[in-house]
Amino acid sequence: MKKIISFVGIAFYVAVLQAQTWIWYPGDYEIWLGNRMNNRRTERGAFFPPFWKTDSHYVVIEFSKQVDLERAENIFITAEGKYNVKLDGKLQFGMPSTLTLPAGKHNLNIKVWNQATPPAIYVEGKTIHSDSSWKVTYEDKEWIDESGKASDTSATVYMNAGYWNFDRADQRPSQFMLCREPLQAVSREKSSKGELLDFGKETFGYITFKNLSGKGSLSLYYGESKEEALDTAYCETLDRIQLRAGKVIDLATNEISAAGDFCLGNSKAFRYVYIEKEPDVQFDNVGMEYEYLPVEYRGAFRCNDEEVNRIWEVGAYTMHLTTREFFIDGIKRDRWVWSGDAIQSYLMNYYLFFDSDAVKRTIWLLRGKDPVTSHSNTIMDYTFYWFLSIYHYYMYTGDKAFVAQIYPRMQTMMEYVLGRTNENGMVEGLAGDWVFVDWADGYLDKKGELSFEQILLCKSLETMALCARLLDQQDDRDRYSGMATSLRAKLEPFFWDDTRKAMVHNRIDGIQSKSVTRYSNMFSVIFGYSDAGKQEDIKQNVLLNDSILKITTPYMRFYELEALCALGEQELVMQEIKDYWGGMLREGATSFWEKYNPEETGTQHLAMYGRPYGKSLCHAWGASPIYLLGKYYLGVTPEEAGYREFRIAPNLGGLKWMEGSVPTPNGDISVYMDTSHIKVKAGEGKGYLYFTSRKTPKSNIGKVEKLGGNQYRLRIDTKDEVRVSYR
Secondary structure, three states, X not given: OHHHHHHHHHHHHHHOOXXXXXXXXXXXXXXXXXXXXXXXXXXOOEEOOOOOOOOOOOOEEEEEEXXXXXXXXXXXXXXXXXXXXXXXXXXXXXXXXXXXXXXXXXXXXXXXXXXXXXXXXXXXXXXXEOOOOOEEEOOOOOOEOOXXXXXXXXXXXXXXXXXXXXXXXXXXHHHOOOEEEEEEOOXXXXXXXXXXXXEEEEEEEEEEEEEEEEOEEEEEEEEOOHHHHHOOOOOOXXXXXXXXXXXXXXXXXXXXXXXXXXXXXXXXXXXXXXXXXOOOEEOOEEEEEEEEOOOOOOOEXXXXXXXXXXXXXXXXXXXXXXXXXXXXXXOOOOOOOOHHHHHHHHHHHHOOOOOHHHHHHHHHHHHOOOOOOOOHHHEHHHHHHHHHHHHHHHHHHOOHHHHHHHHHHHHHHHHHHHOOEOOOOOEOOOOOOEOOOOXXXXXXXXXXXXXXXXXXXXXXXXXXXXXXXHOOOHHHHHHHHHHHHHHHHHHHHXXXXXXXXXXXXXXXXXXXXXXXXXXXXXXHHHOOOXXXXXXXXXXXXXXXXXXXXXXXXXXXXXXXXXXXXXXXXXXXXXXXXXXXXXXXXXXXXXXXXXXXXXXXXXXXXXXXXOEXXXXXXXXXXXXXXXXXXXXXHOOEEEOOHHHOEEEXXXXXXXXXXXEEEEEEOOEEEEEEEEXXXXXXXXXXXXXXXXXXXXXXXXXXXXXXXXXXXXXXXXXXXXXXXXXXXXX
16 A cells, blocks of 8 residues: 555646646557557558557546545536546436535546547546546446445556646547648659659658649659659559549548548658649649647757758757657658657657657557567567666656556566566567567578577666666565576676677577677677676777678667767767768758668669668658767766756767757756867756866866866756866
8 A cells, every 4th residue: 555655646746737637547548549640551552550469448437536625616527438427426417517516525436438539538627627646447346235335445456647738628639630731842843744743851741732623533652752753653652532523532541522622631751742643633733731749849959060960950850750649660651659769769859859748658559558468569679678768768757657657567568578588587589579689781690599689688677676666666676686687697608709709699509609790789888788898899899890790770870879989989979970870961861761871872772671662761760869969979868867966978079069958857958068168057957067178177166076087077056057168
């Protein structure tokens, strides 16, 4: 009982800061909304649903609240679904939209049934209103004996209600839509067969026609590149419509609309659209409705290098395009939520938008419901990223209430993982498991015990232990901590090769392979699993060794460059950012790609999965410079949850000057640095500024502390701008 009360207290602290809002069973709305989004994918006009288990919302939910009123109060009630209301155990007539509660203590219960959309309620009164302090359950487990007496005890599991930002009675969650904005093409190019429209850059939305009329067919071929849009046989996405008798028929969905001003029903990603029509089909103009989630660009970065500035801007735009109801992978092909893509989106988000609601929605959707029957997205490594993302979320936001809500599903997911470990306490790919790691331009063995997977499992167990400690779950903390310690002790004996001075890729039947790849080695650096000597070995023998299989996806470049930054190689990483992401810009990119190989040329850059235009040219994991520049150049990280204590360790990395801001839960931290000055202004929290100086530095506020060698630090405990002169 003590632990349950502590969880309630956490949620109530959040709730008292809220006004009334629509509430639901936590995770249910997110799963429902995610199903709508994940099932919008098409393959050349054909419906293409996800291939993993799809869960649904609970159809009956009870909402309850205990109140203590000084005076009688009228409340307004509305719900999404059919509902009843009980006051102190007594059912009220009908489905009352208003109710008077007398003064005193009362139990208020509202039970909602809705098969189509998640049961949700909105309650508004002077002191009583729906918020996250309400209790919710999908099974009340109450019963009545033969005498008519209700049960005195219950095994019901109550959760604190979920919510987002639907804060008015008429703002029904089931009616949610992203924002739209009309846009026009920047150029048009007519040919004998059709017309090619160029919207100037990668975009996402719905094609519109002005005064569409006539009789016949009209076809639209979309392209992230000009070549794709003009290739009617192989472009990834297309639409076809038929006009007859004053009606427009969308042949992909069989939806029928009136002729005239017309908007396609399915959103698409494109820069170019090629349109072919029969002679009797007429229209005055073609445009689009750009669709987006309104987010605030809170993070910022500028420096003396305009190419780096452009990389940051295009990275931010890439993130904007892929930040929708959830963080999706790419806007053209999948448009799905993948855990490996999402964890990187979360980290970039913390340095750009700091949209914590989008993170929570995505975590809920990826987890789904019990029972667990497969890994997240069916991918073993993606399950481990899901665990890691929750502790990241807590550290950046300080939102302990969310950890308390999601923790039961963390437990059941981890039990699924542990049920698939071998006699060494390690994971191997079993039937139904997709062992992904990365898209590689070369052979990547997926058999046996992969060192990469064991490192992620170990970090996931540590995350479970940390969350259990946070929630006062002592038995869980001891159990998960013990398993993590045991597994970590096996990593080097099982996988470190003293001859190669690196971790080998895998073991098969207890025998180390001779293959060395970058993946486990760079993660051992990032997680601090290798001592200083082995980290230097990894840097020289793996990360800086061109004979090791190269990484050509931004996905794993994210971690490779993070490992190098953690090893103090910011100058090298800056050049890599300019070469790799600058290379995409030089190829004409207006958003960053799923994969980039500098050795490819021309239309080779468009191909993937054995298809000429299979590659996504707007992919969330392509925006990783946002994270790297914020964390390792501006150097801002939370040392305690929610930036109560922070660390600022700026590093120019070869730049002459840089400036920027990093968002935190309740403010921003601004940093400026050139070759002789540092300026810091912290909107919240306290922390230390760390820097290197050959001469004794000076500060306008506080006393600079020497740490040893040329290393110094300065306590930042003011909202005023702190200025440091150094050399």
